[in-house]
Amino acid sequence: MDYFDVAIIGGGGTGAATAYDLALRGLSVILFERGELTSGTTGRHHGQLHSGARYALGDHRIARECMAETLILRRIAADALEFNQGLFLAVDDEGESLTDEFVEACRAADIPATEVPVARAREWEPRISGATRRAVLVPDGTIDAYRLAMRFFASAASRGAVIRNYTQASGIEVTGGAVRAVAARSLRDGTETRYECGAVVNAGGPWADRVAALAGLEVPVTPAAGTMVAVEGRVANMVISRLRRPSDGDIVVPQRRLSIVGSTQRKVEDPDGLRPLPEEIELLLASADELVTGFSAQPFRAAWAAARPLAGRSSEEGREISRDIAIVDHGKSDGVRGFFSVLGGKATTLRRMGELVSDQVAAFLGKAEPCRTAKFDLAPYADYWRLP
Ligand SMILES: Cc1cc2nc3c(=O)[nH]c(=O)nc-3n(C[C@H](O)[C@H](O)[C@H](O)COP(=O)(O)OP(=O)(O)OC[C@H]3O[C@@H](n4cnc5c(N)ncnc54)[C@H](O)[C@@H]3O)c2cc1C
The missing domain is CATH 3.30.9.10 (D-Amino Acid Oxidase, subunit A, domain 2)
Known part of the structure; x- marks a missing residue:
């Protein structure tokens, strides 16, 4: 049986940036992705590095956030x-x-x-x-969707994060009102393993409601x-x-x-x-x-x-729902401590999503380290395969 400070479910850009952020703060991390890394929305988006101009007439805050993140990613x-x-x-x-x-x-x-x-x-x-x-x-600008996410994965792995692709989270164990472990099934050989952890991050993107359901919870995602x-x-x-x-x-x-x-x-x-x-x-x-x-x-x-x-939930097509980032602390909303969902956002704001959810996870685990992901060059994407 293994123990990790944090188990992340979802290996898109958001999960990748969160794994790197938490690993950089000195926490031990394991990430599960049921398919190949980036096989969800991250590997299929339009590839625009948003300056925020598209949102300027509708939402100043998102527009400003895209601009700030664009400048950081360029660095x-x-x-x-x-x-x-x-x-x-x-x-x-x-x-x-x-x-x-x-x-x-x-x-x-x-x-x-x-x-x-x-x-x-x-x-x-x-x-x-x-x-x-x-x-x-x-x-x-233009994003190479795969390479950008893989640079975050490479950086996370070089800080010790364990990344498991083709591994589906199949259960989240909650005892005494707190998360205790994640059960994950290898889609290569069908074996199921239980990983004890101090916190769980749901980075399941459009599947986030299904991931939350593993802990018997609901999250508002359309x-x-x-x-x-x-x-x-x-x-x-x-x-x-x-x-x-x-x-x-x-x-x-x-x-x-x-x-x-x-x-x-x-x-x-x-x-x-x-x-x-x-x-x-x-x-x-x-x-x-x-x-x-x-x-x-x-x-x-x-x-x-x-x-x-x-x-957010919508009965319509969803255009009225904001593109804003939402972090749900399920300890506060549902009485399940140590479980956090990160929703919304853009590929352009992946680093910021990782920062916002990691701030809450680190505080929950009593780790005072601040976010440092904007400070350093990410590892080259090919490092991901070079690491042992
Ligand atoms: C049509 C379209 C165009 C877009 N264009 C742009 C653009 O030009 N620029 C931009 O900045 N943004 C764009 N976006 C937004 C951007 O693509 C998303 O915000 C971003 O990719 C979401 O990343 P994510 O990691 O949160 O989700 P995902 O990439 O979907 O990652 C979630 C992962 O969780 C995995 N998962 C689910 N359940 C489990 C489980 N039980 N166990 C293990 N793994 C699980 C899934 O397989 C998936 O890989 C676009 C989105 C769409 C739909």
């Missing part, structure tokens, strides 16, 4: 990112009339947004829509599916967004030698086995053509869907 994980910048294009009346308010809202959130002449924007990106009336430059479509070739090197209030098919992201348009949003009951709908693919290709000339004429590469782990 600690530079080679998992592309600093390509972003253009917001006003291509209709709505966009044109929102432009001044948008630039002001970005600046109020410390996002350096600058309106540029359309002719200049076209020099940078010749294929932007002929309907472009105004253009705003923002510090958006899995909101989004579809993305990739075509061959880079139609632009910058991230191209439509200047309007967030809606479907607003963003074209260059990713390696592809261009990806996304996304849509619909509430789903089950985050597993999601398929893109034909009408979503059609809508996305048409929306991309309104931003970048000839997007849909590029050779089709792929369409896929993933579920956002939105923190």
Whole structure:
């Protein structure tokens, strides 16, 4: 039987950043991921490093947080990112009339947004829509989703964290109102092992309600599916967004030698086995053509869907739910001490999610060490496989 200070359930970006944060504070950590690392939403997202501009008109706090995290990630994980910048294009009346308010809202959130002449924007990106009336430059970028998460896993493992992929948490033992152990089943050989621990972090993303159910609890999470479509070739090197209030098919992201348009949003009951709908693919290709000339004429590469782990319950599609990070201390909300859920957020804010939940876990375990994950370069992603 093994003992760890903290058991983390979920091996996406959030679990990875949490494992690193806690290990850096000197705590012993084990993480369980039922599939390959990043096989949940983390390995399927759009790949935009959000400057926060997309949220500036709706939620200043999230916009500011994205900007702050973008700057930190540029420092600690530079080679998992592309600093390509972003253009917001006003291509209709709505966009044109929102432009001044948008630039002001970005600046109020410390996002350096600058309106540029359309002719200049076209020099940078010749294929932007002929309907472009105004253009705003923002510090958006591209994330290599896999490498960024793997840099956190490598850093966690180099600090002693034990990472178990293809291992599903199958039970959370609670005695005397506190978590005592996690049971985990190897999906390679079917063996089940019991790991005693002082605390458990639920980093199950859109599966977080199922993870909480292992301890007999409920957490408010709405899995909101989004579809993305990739075509061959880079139609632009910058991230191209439509200047309007967030809606479907607003963003074209260059990713390696592809261009990806996304996304849509619909509430789903089950985050597993999601398929893109034909009408979503059609809508996305048409929306991309309104931003970048000839997007849909590029050779089709792929369409896929993933579920956002939105923190909150919704009977609608979930657009009204904030993208905010939520930490649930189940000791306070449900009388199960030592059990914490980390919900919501973005891939861009993975480090911050790890920090916020680790602050609470460390305080619960009586460990006074502060978060230091913003201070050091992350380990190279390939170190993950080099470690014993
Ligand atoms: C369509 C779409 C586009 C997006 N685009 C962007 C973007 O461009 N930029 C951005 O910053 N963010 C984006 N996001 C948001 C971002 O992808 C997510 O916020 C982030 O990836 C969530 O990471 P996570 O680690 O919390 O969840 P996940 O990556 O889903 O990780 C949870 C993990 O828990 C595992 N798990 C579940 N149950 C168990 C169990 N019992 N035992 C062991 N493991 C278990 C799952 O297999 C999964 O791997 C997008 C999201 C969607 C849906």
